[in-house]
Amino acid sequence: xxxxxxxxxxxxxxxxxxxxxxxxxxxxxxxxxxxxxxxxxxxxxxxxxxxxxxxxxxxxxxxxxxxxxxxxxxxxxxxxxxxxxxxxxxxxxxxxxxxxxxxxxxxxxxxxxxxxxxxxxxxxxxxxxxxxxxxxxxxxxxxxxxxxxxxxxxxxxxxxxxxxxxxxxxxxxxxxxxxxxxxxxxxxxxxxxxxxxxxxxxxxxxxxxxxxxxxxxxxxxxxxxxxxxxxxxxxxxxxxxxxxxxxxxxxxxxxxxxxxxxxxxxxxxxxxxxxxxxxxxxxxxxxxxxxxxxxxxxxxxxxxxxxxxxxxxxxxxxxxxxxxxxxxxxxxxxxxxxxxxxxxxxxx
Amino acid sequence: xxxxxxxxxxxxxxxxxxxxxxxxxxxxxxxxxxxxxxxxxxxxxxxxxxxxxxxxxxxxxxxxxxxxxxxxxxxxxxxxxxxxxxxxxxxxxxxxxxxxxxxxxxxxxxxxxxxxxxxxxxxxxxxxxxxxxxxxxxxxxxxxxxxxxxxxxxxxxxxxxxxxxxxxxxxxxxxxxxxxxxxxxxxxxxxxxxxxxxxxxxxxxxxxxxxxxxxxxxxxxxxxxxxxxxxxxxxxxxxxxxxxxxxxxxxxxxxxxxxxxxxxxxxxxxxxxxxxxxxxxxxxxxxxxxxxxxxxxxxxxxxxxxxxxxxxxxxxxxxxxxxxxxxxxxxxxxxxxxxxxxxxxxxx
Numbered sequence: 209x210x211x212x213x214x215x216x217x218x219x220x221x222x223x224x225x226x227x228x229x230x231x232x233x234x235x236x237x238x239x240x241x242x243x244x245x246x247x248x249x250x251x252x253x254x255x256x257x258x259x260x261x262x263x264x265x266x267x268x269x270x271x272x273x274x275x276x277x278x279x280x281x282x283x284x285x286x287x288x289x290x291x292x293x294x295x296x297x298x299x300x301x302x303x304x305x306x307x308x309x310x311x312x313x314x315x316x317x318x319x320x321x322x323x324x325x326x327x328x329x330x331x332x333x334x335x336x337x338x339x340x341x342x343x344x345x346x347x348x349x350x351x352x353x354x355x356x357x358x359x360x361x362x363x364x365x366x367x368x369x370x371x372x373x374x375x376x377x378x379x380x381x382x383x384x385x386x387x388x389x390x391x392x393x394x395x396x397x398x399x400x401x402x403x404x405x406x407x408x409x410x411x412x413x414x415x416x417x418x419x420x421x422x423x424x425x426x427x428x429x430x431x432x433x434x435x436x437x438x439x440x441x442x443x444x445x446x447x448x449x450x451x452x453x454x455x456x457x458x459x460x461x462x463x464x465x466x467x468x469x470x471x472x473x474x475x476x477x478x479x480x481x482x483x484x485x486x487x488x489x490x491x492x493x494x495x496x497x498x499x500x501x502x503x504x505x506x507x508x509x510x511x512x513x514x515x516x517x518x519x520x521x522x523x524x525x526x527x528x529x530x531x532x533x534x535x536x537x538x539x540x541x542x543x544x545x546x547x548x549x550x551x552x553x554x555x556x
Numbered sequence: 557x558x559x560x561x562x563x564x565x566x567x568x569x570x571x572x573x574x575x576x577x578x579x580x581x582x583x584x585x586x587x588x589x590x591x592x593x594x595x596x597x598x599x600x601x602x603x604x605x606x607x608x609x610x611x612x613x614x615x616x617x618x619x620x621x622x623x624x625x626x627x628x629x630x631x632x633x634x635x636x637x638x639x640x641x642x643x644x645x646x647x648x649x650x651x652x653x654x655x656x657x658x659x660x661x662x663x664x665x666x667x668x669x670x671x672x673x674x675x676x677x678x679x680x681x682x683x684x685x686x687x688x689x690x691x692x693x694x695x696x697x698x699x700x701x702x703x704x705x706x707x708x709x710x711x712x713x714x715x716x717x718x719x720x721x722x723x724x725x726x727x728x729x730x731x732x733x734x735x736x737x738x739x740x741x742x743x744x745x746x747x748x749x750x751x752x753x754x755x756x757x758x759x760x761x762x763x764x765x766x767x768x769x770x771x772x773x774x775x776x777x778x779x780x781x782x783x784x785x786x787x788x789x790x791x792x793x794x795x796x797x798x799x800x801x802x803x804x805x806x807x808x809x810x811x812x813x814x815x816x817x818x819x820x821x822x823x824x825x826x827x828x829x830x831x832x833x834x835x836x837x838x839x840x841x842x843x844x845x846x847x848x849x850x851x852x853x854x855x856x857x858x859x860x861x862x863x864x865x866x867x868x869x870x871x872x873x874x875x876x877x878x879x880x881x882x883x884x885x886x887x888x889x890x891x892x893x894x895x896x897x898x899x900x901x902x903x904x
Contacts, residue, residue, distance in 0.1 A: 409760070413804065414801065417796065418797070451804060452803045454800075455793070456761065456800025456801075483850065497845070
């Protein structure tokens with residue numbers, strides 16, 4: 209009973225939007241044995257999220273979850289307003305009392321909460337804040353240019369396109385082929401899935417590139433020489449809020465190649481009419497131009513998010529993207545990551 | 557005796573590299589009445605920094621500075637290693653004892669230092685950390701696109717080119733012509749000079765653009781409708797360490813126009829052979845391409861740093877830059893900011 213097994217706290221919020229919860233259930237090595245959401249109690253996790261294959265029971269509270277043998281309570285959703293609602297606090301304190309470790313992707317650090325920290329210390333369980341960044345960050349040393357792995361960054365035309373998922377599918381396919389491969393997490397869900405990483409959007413601006421360099425150095429240490437590192441992208445160069453994170457991550461990770469992620473038909477950043485998404489070929493060109501200042505790198509393939517299209521429309525969008533860009537295009541979640549992986553491998 | 561007058565602490569370090577000290581002495585409204593540097597005691601401030609017109613005496617310690625009537629001790633240099641050397645601590649505590657307010661651009665916050673904070677509280681003086689950022693930052697609201705001022709951002713091909721100085725010279729020239737004008741500070745020296753601002757490189761990455769938006773909104777509140785806001789640039793889009801800050805600042809401030817700052821003949825970023833500085837016209841094009849995602853904005857002039865060239869070489873570099881880029885070029889520090897200001901005004 210020593211290996212990690214998750215109970216996922218998603219009170220009132222277990223659906224498609226519960227990104228950390230569903231990311232962990234899809235991709236983490238550790239299994240999720242129960243989901244806590246009293247509003248959906250009595251169902252199965254797989255009932256609420258399209259494409260999620262999970263028989264994990266949804267239960268009414270932490271006590272009910274214990275019957276399924278969890279070792280760790282993962283706070284799998286972000287409550288509105290950013291503060292810890294009383295119901296979450298009660299669930300967390302109860303989980304500690306029952307001997308569970310805690311992992312949290314909340315902005316508010318649970319390990320800084322006096323009541324929670326004291327309870328955890330008294331019980332001897334751990335409280336891990338996935339968004340907490342190392343306090344010894346600095347600017348890059350140049351090690352990013354020396355890493356003896358093949359580094360591939362996912363980039364894109366907006367947020368919330370599945371850049372992390374594209375990395376995870378490519379990592380899985382690479383390992384399936386028996387090649388060295390490491391998923392390099394840069395955000396809270398990726399960190400929850402892989403058990404390591406840095407939430408680069410939480411780093412002080414001066415050190416974004418330095419944090420990204422540390423991630424590729426650590427990824428190489430995990431994968432060894434010649435491994436492919438799949439670096440989780442954040443935001444986009446054309447994003448009105450997060451472009452700084454995107455460019456710092458690009459220059460700090462200094463990838464050898466990029467995979468561009470896009471949703472066909474998405475015309476506005478975050479749905480805001482003030483920020484149109486420009487032509488795909490232009491965005492790809494911007495990406496290559498920005499990369500070249502640190503290390504010239506091509507965009508070698510386009511990963512399309514087609515989950516809101518029927519299959520015929522998806523295949524048509526893929527063909528059109530290939531014609532428009534001259535690159536391999538595919539939806540790696542829907543149709544498999546093989547063709548995009550082939551494009552990456554042949555670019556080495 | 558109620559207006560601010562600085563004593564500048566620069567122990568062992570009062571020279572060209574003392575950027576905060578010399579920036580304040582050149583551009584702040586409040587005068588500097590003495591510089592504390594025992595290694596240069598008995599001289600005048602202007603003796604040590606080319607082009608700095610200052611008769612302020614350099615004195616051996618804070619006690620000696622008191623004869624000249626300061627109200628505030630400014631920590632004007634950053635000691636190597638990042639930690640507060642014992643000699644600095646003694647000087648600061650002595651200044652507090654003598655009733656001076658403290659302003660500091662150090663990375664280490666003096667107001668978090670228990671001994672210093674307690675001494676200041678006991679004496680009733682203030683301790684202000686210029687790099688401390690507001691704790692209520694968020695992503696942009698879109699107010700950056702609505703500001704009824706003409707916003708101009710300085711950008712460039714590297715760090716340490718004088719982007720702040722270019723803004724200050726342009727601001728001074730604009731006010732000399734009787735036009736509404738505000739210098740918008742984004743770094744510690746600018747904040748020391750202007751008395752307000754946010755050190756954007758200290759902001760958590762997610763909120764760089766949001767901080768930049770706040771700065772233009774505050775700049776407009778200071779200058780009123782129709783004022784020109786001169787936004788201090790940071791880093792450069794091609795910088796291996798700081799490009800994320802640069803792009804976040806660009807997209808968050810959403811300028812109407814940009815002035816590109818460059819040093820003729822500088823071929824490497826931070827002198828590092830791994831990072832060549834590309835052709836000026838290419839860099840300007842990158843800048844315009846990145847701006848257009850949030851608000852299309854031209855680069856309207858090139859400000860050249862020519863202080864290491866003789867006058868003939870400087871004038872030749874200016875002419876060559878004008879031919880190369882098709883833009884007005886000048887060194888606003890050496891030859892006046894008038895021509896660049898004309899280019900900005902005619903672009904409105």
